[in-house]
Amino acid sequence: MGTPGYDGYVFGQEQAMKVIRSREFTPDRAWGALDIATMQGISVRLHWTDQPYRWHVNDGEEVFAVLDGTVDMHYREAGEEQVATLAAGDVFYAGVGCEHVAHPRGEARILLVESVGSV
Structure with a gap:
């Protein structure tokens, strides 16, 4: 049946489009x-x-977009822990060297864009 939340059309070996719910x-x-x-x-x-x-700390840059739920993003800036509360639609950018950890409040769905193989 496929992966829940995913409708894909396969054209040859490549996927021409994807709809992700x-x-x-x-x-x-x-x-x-x-x-x-x-x-x-x-x-x-x-x-x-x-x-x-x-x-x-990621090897490269990271874009962390909250799609559903709420996430408290803890990060260190100048050695001090900070917290940014992210709601659906909010985006957190972690540059190279940014130490961080995500703490969801209940369930959350996140779109993550980063280098292949990054932590």
């Missing part, structure tokens, strides 16, 4: 992901979670 996507574990696209070394993934991630 993010609110229907719930994997079997926190931070489970649906790979949407890989473009010139950049991955676009839909994540679902109801649990915090872990403190980390």
Whole structure:
């Protein structure tokens, strides 16, 4: 039947288009992901979670867009912990060297754009 939340048309070996219904996507574990696209070394993934991630620093830049739910994004700036509360429609940009961790308030769905293989 396919992946819940995903309608795709396959043309030959490549997918000509995708429709992702993010609110229907719930994997079997926190931070489970649906790979949407890989473009010139950049991955676009839909994540679902109801649990915090872990403190980390990405190898490259990261764009973190909240599609559904609320996320408290903790980050360190000049050695001090800060928190930005992100609602649906909000975007957090983490540049190289930005230490951060996402803490959802309940369930959240997030669109993550980052280098392939990034933490």
